[in-house]
Amino acid sequence: MVFAFLTPTKSNVQEKEMNGIQMLLVIGGIALFSILVINTNRTLLISEDQKLNSELILTATSVGKNIINEISSKSFDQGTIYNPAYNIDSITAANALGPETGETAGLFNDVDDYNSFYKSVATPRAGNFDLNVTVNYVDDSNVNTVLSSKSRTKRIKVAVWSPFLTDTLNLYYYKSY
Numbered sequence: 001m002v003f004a005f006l007t008p009t010k011s012n013v014q015e016k017e018m019n020g021i022q023m024l025l026v027i028g029g030i031a032l033f034s035i036l037v038i039n040t041n042r043t044l045l046i047s048e049d050q051k052l053n054s055e056l057i058l059t060a061t062s063v064g065k066n067i068i069n070e071i072s073s074k075s076f077d078q079g080t081i082y083n084p085a086y087n088i089d090s091i092t093a094a095n096a097l098g099p100e101t102g103e104t105a106g107l108f109n110d111v112d113d114y115n116s117f118y119k120s121v122a123t124p125r126a127g128n129f130d131l132n133v134t135v136n137y138v139d140d141s142n143v144n145t146v147l148s149s150k151s152r153t154k155r156i157k158v159a160v161w162s163p164f165l166t167d168t169l170n171l172y173y174y175k176s177y
Contacts, residue, residue: 044075059126062159064171067119067131071156075110086152086177094137094148101134111135111154111175131160143174152177 035068044117067121079090097112108114115135122128138155146155156173 019157053166056126056162056165059123060129060162060165060169061171062161063121063123063129064169065157066121067114067117067133067158068156068171068173071111071114071133071175072175074108074113076154076175077112078110080177081109088150091150091177094150097135097137111155111156114156127162127164129160129162131158133158140176 005131075090079092080086091092092112097115099108099113099115103113105117107117110139112135114133117133118130119129120128136155136157137147137149137151138153139147140151140153143153143155153174153176156175158171158173159168160171162166
């Protein structure tokens, strides 16, 4: 029986060192590729969230704009429907804004009838949106100032919200006489 002992030669040592370096390079490449995939997925998810949020905001705006279009087609006040001459005494008092006795949503004939109006609107893709309308008199020269007395300008505020929206969307419309 003959025993042969192999002693490592220089080429075997270099080969093992190369295999170790190549293994480290492969592991490093896999780590970099994993980071790239994770960042790509994160970017896609953020883009999808932004797209969904944009769609919700557009739908909420459309729902609010529809009620504003309906309100804008109505007269300024009950007192100006049949009497086109403006007389401040003939318009509704600030504390009486809202529908007149017997008026319901389908029979509203002036802007302030929509004060405290609430409606839920179902949409095919974005679920239900709730909207609430508030009507106030505002200062003619500064529409951001709500008045407790009569004026020639009414501000219609339509608040639209949904469980899927992060915040309430407020739309404003002003009607002057």
